[in-house]
Amino acid sequence: MADMQPLRIFAEDADDLTVISASVQDAVTKAENLRYESRQRRFAIELNRFRWEEVAGKKKREPKTRIRSLLAIDGVLSVKARGVSKADPDMVFSLLSITFTPAEELPGGMITLLFAGDGELALEVEAIDVSLLDSDYEWTTRHTPSHERRKR
Template sequence: MDLLRLVALDPEDLAVISAHLQDSLLRVGDIVYLRKERRFAIQVRRYDWEADTPQRRLTCMHFEHVKAVRVRGIDQAKKDTVLNLLAIAFDEGDAPSGTATLIFADGGAIQVDLECIEMQMKDIGPVWAAESRPEHKDLEQAERL
């Protein structure tokens, strides 16, 4: 089993990690902001886009040097709600600071204010067959136009 481990130190690195995490599933209860440690972490079930057959992997990711976290459109009290991570975007502030935004299906988002980009993603364990390959019908229709 090949475990993927990536580190992001700039917006380009973060874009690569975002691509690997596209269509990851997670529970609201798998999101943690450790204010004293200035760390924001999530455990996801990552869809492995590089695998020959549809599969998911248990993966953790975390940001360091976190100044603040804001949540929009996600009920944090409903710990078992499943979210679909679509992308991670980055808006630069006064270099090297900025805001990473985790964008979820159905309009939810988490903004993570950072002193600088220092993010890690690591596969940590089991691999299992996925029920299906994620589809993006809106994107596919736009590509045909």
């Protein structure tokens, strides 16, 4: 399959977070894989990430890959959800972007995870402390995510 190394990306500022956001765009996860561990102040999501970094230079019909990844956000003080529920553990969410809005008092702020269908998670954080770690589990997919047909 792909001879690419698994990603190990760490974000400590908004620019770093932009790189992680681009890497997880169109990653999918089930509701049961959204975990907030309040005692550890950690929010983690197991994702099936589309490997955008391998698409450059590939022909349209060449197979692409998805890889199992862990997105972890540390220093989380609170989590607010809108349009995201764990009521149906098999519900699939497609992650579109991750953004950071600084608080009046830095380095804190709000990390927002936006999902297709207008779902949103707002995580109040002490500072940006985010990691994206790929596993060794990957598989071939013929489908490249596309946003051309979606309307808001």
